[in-house]
Amino acid sequence: MPTGPDWRPLTDGAGAPIVQRDTLQALVAADPVQEDTARELPRPAYDRAFDAWDLARRDVWEEWMRLVDPANLQPDLPKAFRDAAELLHRHGAEVLGTDELEWLIPCFQTVPTVRIQRDVRAILNAAEPATARVRRLRDFARHAGLKPSAPIEPLPAVAEEAVHLVAWMAVRAGAQVAPAR
Numbered sequence: 351m352p353t354g355p356d357w358r359p360l361t362d363g364a365g366a367p368i369v370q371r372d373t374l375q376a377l378v379a380a381d382p383v384q385e386d387t388a389r390e391l392p393r394p395a396y397d398r399a400f401d402a403w404d405l406a407r408r409d410v411w412e413e414w415m416r417l418v419d420p421a422n423l424q425p426d427l428p429k430a431f432r433d434a435a436e437l438l439h440r441h442g443a444e445v446l447g448t449d450e451l452e453w454l455i456p457c458f459q460t461v462p463t464v465r466i467q468r469d470v471r472a473i474l475n476a477a478e479p480a481t482a483r484v485r486r487l488r489d490f491a492r493h494a495g496l497k498p499s500a501p502i503e504p505l506p507a508v509a510e511e512a513v514h515l516v517a518w519m520a521v522r523a524g525a526q527v528a529p530a531r
Contacts, residue, residue, distance in 0.1 A: 351406055357398035357520070359405055367405040371413075380521050395520040403515055411510040423502045425461045430471040434458040434487055441480040446488060456498030457491045466494055 352360045352368055360368045370376065416422050427435075435458040442451045462470075473486045490496075 351402045353398065353402065357392070357394045359398070359402050367409070369406060369409040371409075380519050391520060395522075399518055399520060403518065407510065407513045407515070411508070411513050414505060414508060414513070417505045418507045420502065420504045423504060425459075425499070427459060427461065428467045430467045430474065431458045431460070431462065433474050434470050437474065437480060438484060438487065441484050445481045445484050450488065453498065454488055454491055457496040458487070460496070460499045462496070466496075469494070 352370065354360055362368055435455055438446075438451065438455050438458065442454065446454065458470075469490060470487070473483055473490060476483055476486070
């Protein structure tokens with residue numbers, strides 16, 4: 351958590367604490383650059399660490415709880431695939447059996463490559479009856495090897511108190527030392 355000179359956690363424009371979740375960024379900030387860099391822990395840094403931990407714990411818990419809700423785990427489907435699924439819902443039963451439709455619709459509830467999206471969009475834009483486009487989508491899905499996604503298992507819910515601190519470090523920004531050449 352970035353802090354001000356007094357070691358108080360910084361907040362954004364809305365007053366929410368700023369939490370940096372990028373582990374690599376934290377490791378780079380914690381790198382002393384030289385092995386003989388003096389270590390110190392000012393009393394204000396120690397005192398404010400508890401405030402920072404409370405805010406960080408809350409952020410970790412809120413992110414975990416977001417992943418508990420299956421609705422938050424659904425992929426962001428491209429429009430071509432949403433349109434293909436809609437076409438299959440509307441006209442698929444006219445030409446396909448139930449088993450085939452139950453396999454095919456989930457194939458279009460995945461996130462494909464850009465090339466696959468373009469190919470599906472071309473099928474959807476073809477000037478032919480809806481039933482012909484349904485057959486072409488089926489044939490394309492088979493040929494391209496499309497498969498339904500495996501179900502996503504949400505995380506189990508936990509109490510905020512179940513989030514524990516493993517380690518922490520207070521790092522004061524200093525002058526950047528150029529690496530030896």
